[in-house]
Amino acid sequence: MAVYAVGDIQGCYRSLRKLLDKVGFDPAHDYLWCTGDLVNRGPDSLAVLRYLVSLGDAAVCVLGNHDIHLLERVAGARRYVQGDTLEQVVNAKDSEYLIDWLRFQPLLHYDKTLNIAMVHAGLAPHWTLKKAKKRAKNIEKCLQRDDWKSTCYRWANCRFPEIEPKKMNKNERILYSLGVLTCSRFCSANGVFNWRANRTTSDRAGDKPWYLHAKLRWRDDVSRVIFGHWAAMGLVQHYPHVLGLDSGCVWRGRLTLARIDQQPFHLTSVACHGHC
C-alpha cells in the first residue's frame, strides 16, 4: 500500500496516467490524493473526472477554485471565462453524475495516521486544525444541499473579504473561508488575504506566503499541509511543515506526485510538453 499526492491536474489526463504508470500506482492497494483543480484549462477534464470517479475510495480529492468554477457554471451562476475548457463536462451524458460526485468532495482532507492535511490553496494563520476543518465543513454543507445552485449564485456575485477575520459577519466568514481554502496565496500576519497577488511577490507590505508567517496556529496540530494552486511559485518542498505540488502542468510545466506515507517524501514528475 502506498499513498501518493498529486498536484493540480487541470484536465491533463494523459499526463496523469503517464505519471501514475511511472510509479506503478495500483488502485486496488494504493491511494491517490489530489490537491484540487482537477478540471479546466487542460484538454480533457471529462476523462480526469471519469477516471477519478472510477477509482472509488482510492481517490481522495479536495476542491479547488476551478472545480468550484465548474460548479458555478453548471449552476448557471457564471458564464464562459476565456481559457475555460469545461464544455465537454457540462455537455457530457453523465454530467449530472459527475457534478454530483464533484460537489460532494471536501475542501480539506486530514489523515490522522499520517498527521497530514491537504487543501487546494491554503490555511489562515490563526486557524487551528479544528477551526480549519469546521470552516471547510460549513462550505461542504452548502455545496451538498439540494439548493446548492442558489449558493453558487450567491458566491459568484461576491468578492472575498479583505478585512480582519474578527470583524467579519457570518456571510463574510464563509466567503473568506472559501477564498482561503481554494484561492489563497499571500496574507498578512493577522490573516488578511491579498486576493490579487498571484505571482511570487505581493504588492502589499507585510504580506507573506500563507505558510511562512511566524505564528501559524495549525502547525501545532498537523505535521504537514499539502497544497497546490500556486503554479507561479512551483514546487514548495524545502519547508518541513508544507508541501506545494503545483508545478504548472497545464502551463507546459510538469505534473508532480509525492509518495507521502514514507519519510522523506519521494517526488516523481512528468513533463507535459504538447500532449497536455
Ligand SMILES: [Mn+2]
Ligand atoms: Mn487553483
